[in-house]
Amino acid sequence: MEGHQRNLYLYDRFNARVAGVSRDEVSTLRHWSDQLGLSFPLLGNPTGYLGMDLGTQHKGVPMFSRRTVVIDKWGQIRYSEKGSPDYREILRLLKQLHEEEEKR
Amino acid sequence: MKYLLLIFISFLLGGCLAAEPPADPFAGMRMADGSVLWEDEYRFTPPPPPWQLLTLDEEDYSVAFFRGCRKEEPGNYPCESTLAYAEEPFGYSRDLEERQEEFFRRFLWAARVDFEKPSLKKTRALGGEALQADTVGHERVLGHKVLVRVIFAHRGERIVAFYFTQWRPADEEFDQSQLKALENFVGGFTFTAPSFYEKLVTRQD
Numbered sequence: 001m002e003g004h005q006r007n008l009y010l011y012d013r014f015n016a017r018v019a020g021v022s023r024d025e026v027s028t029l030r031h032w033s034d035q036l037g038l039s040f041p042l043l044g045n046p047t048g049y050l051g052m053d054l055g056t057q058h059k060g061v062p063m064f065s066r067r068t069v070v071i072d073k074w075g076q077i078r079y080s081e082k083g084s085p086d087y088r089e090i091l092r093l094l095k096q097l098h099e100e101e102e103k104r
Numbered sequence: 105m106k107y108l109l110l111i112f113i114s115f116l117l118g119g120c121l122a123a124e125p126p127a128d129p130f131a132g133m134r135m136a137d138g139s140v141l142w143e144d145e146y147r148f149t150p151p152p153p154p155w156q157l158l159t160l161d162e163e164d165y166s167v168a169f170f171r172g173c174r175k176e177e178p179g180n181y182p183c184e185s186t187l188a189y190a191e192e193p194f195g196y197s198r199d200l201e202e203r204q205e206e207f208f209r210r211f212l213w214a215a216r217v218d219f220e221k222p223s224l225k226k227t228r229a230l231g232g233e234a235l236q237a238d239t240v241g242h243e244r245v246l247g248h249k250v251l252v253r254v255i256f257a258h259r260g261e262r263i264v265a266f267y268f269t270q271w272r273p274a275d276e277e278f279d280q281s282q283l284k285a286l287e288n289f290v291g292g293f294t295f296t297a298p299s300f301y302e303k304l305v306t307r308q309d
Contacts, residue, residue: 002210006196035209
């Protein structure tokens, strides 16, 4: 979370926006966001349908597994990796996508 | 307006440090003057024994050292010290004072430490302005305390930090002389290549 907050100025430069999604209720996320000082949106998806779509909702588990997904401005998923975010890999990709955008 | 959208789905994970005493951790990295070229990016003089290199299983630190309370090796908690350089210190602000506030909300969080209000002092490091924060943290359940000095400095657009921690039982005195190791380490620390972020924004990455 903090890594994304730290990189927001770079996401801005690459015309990207970040949002976090978990199965927590909004009140829980609000508290967490306040505690960490996050300024990007956290989305509560208690029913878990988004995790089913993205392959992070495993049967019998009450939470999403960790995954980072990058969707380009045309709605295509360009990156989907499980586990802790590889911030540098993400930044390289966002830079590349931004350059692609500029060429179109 | 459409943007690239980056979504992450997560839960909190903790990290930890693991000590590993290699025979010669700097083999092939030593320069003629005794300094070390680390990862082709950092040049520094390692603190002398009994400080030893720590192998890290987390990404919070770029390079770190560890030593025991006195000359014995390894140290045994709660009588041990660490010294580290972190490319990505806790927090996110690119302002030194704001960053230290954010930093202490997270630092040693897993060790349940309550920090005293840090005393702040403007200083210089890495060729620019820096901020030194000194404090003592208290782990009240086990009755331990930790002396902390963190030096926040700039690297390009971002903030990096040097850490020193020294754990002791609550009723023992700190050994302030060990802070000299931090001072020497910071004073001799230089970059030999642009950072990932510097390359990223200058189209070199």
